[in-house]
Amino acid sequence: MALVSFDLDGVLQRNPFHAGRPDGVFGHIQRELTPYLDGEPEIAFKEALRLILAEHRARMQAGRYVDAYDWDDMTRLVAERFGYPGRLDVPALVRHYVKEPGMVWLYPGAAECLQALQDQGHTLVTITNGYQVYQEPILVQLGIRKFFTAMVTPEMVGTMKPMPAMFQAAESLGNPRIHVGDTLPHDIAGPHRAGWMSIYVVQPGAGGYAELPPQARDLAPWERPAVCTDWLRERLEHDRVLNDNPPVTFEECIPNAIVTGLGEVPPTVAYLVR
Numbered sequence: 021m022a023l024v025s026f027d028l029d030g031v032l033q034r035n036p037f038h039a040g041r042p043d044g045v046f047g048h049i050q051r052e053l054t055p056y057l058d059g060e061p062e063i064a065f066k067e068a069l070r071l072i073l074a075e076h077r078a079r080m081q082a083g084r085y086v087d088a089y090d091w092d093d094m095t096r097l098v099a100e101r102f103g104y105p106g107r108l109d110v111p112a113l114v115r116h117y118v119k120e121p122g123m124v125w126l127y128p129g130a131a132e133c134l135q136a137l138q139d140q141g142h143t144l145v146t147i148t149n150g151y152q153v154y155q156e157p158i159l160v161q162l163g164i165r166k167f168f169t170a171m172v173t174p175e176m177v178g179t180m181k182p183m184p185a186m187f188q189a190a191e192s193l194g195n196p197r198i199h200v201g202d203t204l205p206h207d208i209a210g211p212h213r214a215g216w217m218s219i220y221v222v223q224p225g226a227g228g229y230a231e232l233p234p235q236a237r238d239l240a241p242w243e244r245p246a247v248c249t250d251w252l253r254e255r256l257e258h259d260r261v262l263n264d265n266p267p268v269t270f271e272e273c274i275p276n277a278i279v280t281g282l283g284e285v286p287p288t289v290a291y292l293v294r
Contacts, residue, residue: 021141022293023194025172025187025211027201028148031221032130032282033158035150036117037091039069044123045113046072049095056102071098080265085180089149111153118161126162127223129282134167136286143194147172147187149180149206169193182210182268198276198292200285204256205263209272217292219285220245220275232280241277241288248278 029035038044042051042065050068057064072094079088087093092110099108117123137144144167148155152173159165170190174180177189182205191197197216201207208218219241222232231237233251236244245252256273277288 021143021194022289023145023190023197024137024142024289025145025147025190025197025199026168027181027199027203027207028146028150028155028158030202030223031200032127032134032164033162034125034127035154035158036114036120036123038123039073045110045117048113048117049108049110052106052108053099053102053104056099056104068098071101083265085183085266086174086178089151089174089180091151091154114154115157118157124158124161126164127282130162131164133282133285134164137289138167140286140290142289144168145170145172145190145193147181147190147199149174151175181206182213182266182272184210184214187211187214187216196293198289203263204252204259204273204275205268208275209268212272217276219288219292220278221282221285222278222280223282232278236278237280240291241279241284242291244278245274245276249274 026032036044037046039046041047046069050065053068054061054064057067059067075094075097076088095108095110134144146155146168150173152171152175155173156165156171159168170193172186172189177185179185187197187199187210198219199207199211199216200219200221202221202223204220208220211218232244233248236247239247252274253270256270276292279285279288
């Protein structure tokens with residue numbers, strides 16, 4: 021049986037950070053910081069998040085890949101810059117907001133997909149660029165932590181996807197190895213660099229992904245990449261807006277299969293393992 025790893029946000033779950041919305045973890049942080057920033061409250065509210073995300077991008081560009089996902093530290097840095105007197109504890113905010121109605125949810129078929137893979141005898145892990153302290157409370161709240169033998173995260177490994185070390189950290193748990201994710205640079209190029217297979221998830225409603233080209237929709241998932249070259253190039257350019265570091269090539273980003281929902285993952289894993 022195979023080792024099957026999953027990205028989390030946009031694949032199995034929606035996290036409680038909710039960038040761009042007034043609720044959730046980021047909304048809470050923005051409300052706290054708004055009085056300490058110059059300008060009209062509406063503008064200051066948006067500026068608080070912009071500054072945190074700018075710090076994330078600066079760390080990525082500087083090659084500080086692990087630090088770039090330390091939202092607690094980045095929030096503290098921005099808060100101190102503007103004289104915020106309190107302590108914004110991001111892990112505590114995550115633990116709070118995962119319990120608020122409507123803050124986190126599973127994508128359709130997530131639990132059924134994991135159960136089917138487990139029933140088939142596969143070993144399941146998560147490989148995510150989110151720190152465990154942010155991701156694990158979501159998995160527990162949504163009832164799917166039980167499916168995973170291990171979690172692989174940047175602060176544990178000392179790097180991030182698409183670096184091969186992120187995937188190599190789980191390799192002792194099984195072979196053959198397949199990663200399931202929704203971001204071409206991180207979730208397709210990354211496992212390929214480690215010698216793994218990959219499944220690209222086009223999750224309806226998760227990040228604005230365009231539908232598959234018409235000529236691919238009726239094909240089996242493992243047949244779709246061959247007829248989706250132009251579409252995959254477009255998706256890579258879309259992904260590079262937020263995920264261009266470290267750089268990847270298009271050739272690294274051609275998946276072994278493309279699925280249009282989690283219900284297609286178990287039969288695709290079975291095919292790839294054969």
